Amino acid sequence: MATIGKLVVLLIAVAVLLLVVALLRNAPSFSAPPGLGPRLLAYLSTNVAETSDDSVYPELRTPVCAEQASQVLAAVEQVARSMxxxxxxxxxxxxxxxxxxxLWRFKDxxxxxxxxxxxxxxxxxxxxxxxxGRGDLAANSAYIMSMLSGLKSMGIRCQQ
Structure with a gap:
């Protein structure tokens, strides 16, 4: 019986470790608004991230770029391919x-x-x-931030 208990503890420890590694890999900003609690809850229970004008997450506010739409979309395509x-x-x-x-080869x-x-x-x-899954562990927010960072590195000037 003690062996089963140790196995359960080991499995829980591995699951927690994978959760922590996944969260850290996606580099969420836990200290930014709306704070640690709401962010952690969202990362564990939401599998979608999208920009909007009134997002409570500053990094998910709708970006407005100085360049023309065709130029921005061409840069978006280049960034996606480069990633x-x-x-x-x-x-x-x-x-x-x-x-x-x-890690898991899931499709997003x-x-x-x-x-x-x-x-x-x-x-x-x-x-x-x-x-x-129900929670994305901040992966979808990380994809959006990666795209915006890639656009910036290509000289596309966006403000959020």
Whole structure:
């Protein structure tokens, strides 16, 4: 009976370790608004991240880029390809791609669309969703932040 107890403890420890490693790998900002509690709850119970004008998460507020929509979408495609994201499809003002998670090889879907703003800039809407599971451990937010970082490195000027 003691052996079964030790096995259960070991399995729980491994599960917690995998959870912590996955969270740290996705580099969420636990100290940023809305704080540790709400962020941890979201990362464990939500499998979608998307930008919006009124997001409580500063990194998920809708970015507005100075460049024209066609230029932004071309850069989005280049960034997606450089990150090794697969099944990239581009049509009109929208790009979709499939991201394979490194550890478990799960498939996550990202959709990115552009909209020209009245001030000649481009609103960028990003949505990333996991196909499997209830919590994404901050993976989808990390994909969005990686895309925005990649765009910045290509000289695309976006403000959130």
């Amino acid at each position: 090794g994201w697969g099944q990239i499809e581009r049509a009109d003002n929208r790009l979709t791609t499939v991201i394979t998670t490194p 879907d990202m959709a990115i669309s552009t909209q020209t703003t009245p001030g000649a800039g481009t609103r960028l809407h990003l949505r990333s969703a996991s196909r499997v």
